[in-house]
Amino acid sequence: MNRVEIVRAYVEDILKNISSEDDRKTAYIHTYSVAEACSFIADKRRLNTELAYISGLLHDIYAYKTGIYFGHAYNSTEMSRVALRKMDVFSDDEKILILSAIYHHSDIAHIHDEYDEILKDANILQPFLYDPSSKIYYLAIPRFNNMLNEFNIKAVPIEYGYSPNEHAQFQNKRVLLANIAEELAVKRIAGEETDKNFLEIIKYYPEASAFKELKNGWCAAFVYHCCLKAGIQLPLKPTPATFRLAGVGAWYEWSKHNNFCFYEQESFVPARGDIVIYNNIIPVENKPKGSPSHDHIGVVLACEGKQISVAEGNIDNNNLSGIVTRKRDITIGCYVRIPNDYVYDGWKYDYKTGEIRNVDYKSNL
Ligand SMILES: [Fe+2]
The missing domain is CATH 1.10.3210.10 (Hypothetical protein af1432)
Structure with missing residues (x-):
């Protein structure tokens, strides 16, 4: 051929x-x-x-x-x-x-x-x-x-x-994100091919290997699905990220690049609709050797004192979704607070160089 x-x-x-x-x-x-x-x-x-x-x-x-x-x-x-x-x-x-x-x-x-x-x-x-x-x-x-x-x-x-x-009407997208994540998490979704809700979560990944690849690591895919449903529209790999948002690292990279990333140390108080990225929270025996420190992610539903309640997929790598209470301690990597009026702007980067390229068609006539 x-x-x-x-x-x-x-x-x-x-x-x-x-x-x-x-x-x-x-x-x-x-x-x-x-x-x-x-x-x-x-x-x-x-x-x-x-x-x-x-x-x-x-x-x-x-x-x-x-x-x-x-x-x-x-x-x-x-x-x-x-x-x-x-x-x-x-x-x-x-x-x-x-x-x-x-x-x-x-x-x-x-x-x-x-x-x-x-x-x-x-x-x-x-x-x-x-x-x-x-x-x-x-x-x-x-x-x-x-x-x-x-x-x-x-x-x-x-x-x-x-x-x-042309932009979507102003909506409180973070509240929507939390509502959707909460509603889905309580369904105790299992990372199995027989679970319809799980198939919805992984439908974005076009390769035949998607199920196998995400089987024991779908917390970020859960967050991605909830974001898209809430109208926070992001492609699989938002430029200039190196990885797909199916992994926790890409959320960190993307949020840092956009200045949506906040740390507990800076007296930031998490709120409903924030995304939380954890560091070393998955029990060592449940994760592959050499995994990165940012190892889990979820959607914050509430913050009460030193605790947060979070909607998560694949809790502790046990392949189920649910709502958990977590401590606001060193296991918190950062919070991602996406602005309600956020519109994806990766189109402005040149694919080949990664540099901003914004030349108007009409101005070149
Ligand atoms: Fe097209």
């Missing part, structure tokens, strides 16, 4: 498993049309058509695999990163080029590298090629007009969607 065929086989495997026939048909059309448009645009711009085509094939796979659309550009990148590594047919430079395009493809208001731009443009062109009367999202209009010019297409786009206030 050549490289395109290898990636195609991988993507087909995901598409054919979409349960709704309508969704499956749309996914096939969108995937192949975007890939072909990528190849066409790459050729016109004298770039590598094979790599552009492959970025198009992979760009939405996370959404097709999980049915989850929030953050699908970042999560499709994560999923592709693992898949491309296993395929072992691309150089590091090629992989980063493909992954960068997938990562940035939803950010149509800004400019990135040439292959990133190909995928963004192809993604906008595809619905129009499928149905010339389809409406173009207002933010995509400058890009669309540019392409009409570049490819000499005679068409008048019909625009739609004015939403000056």
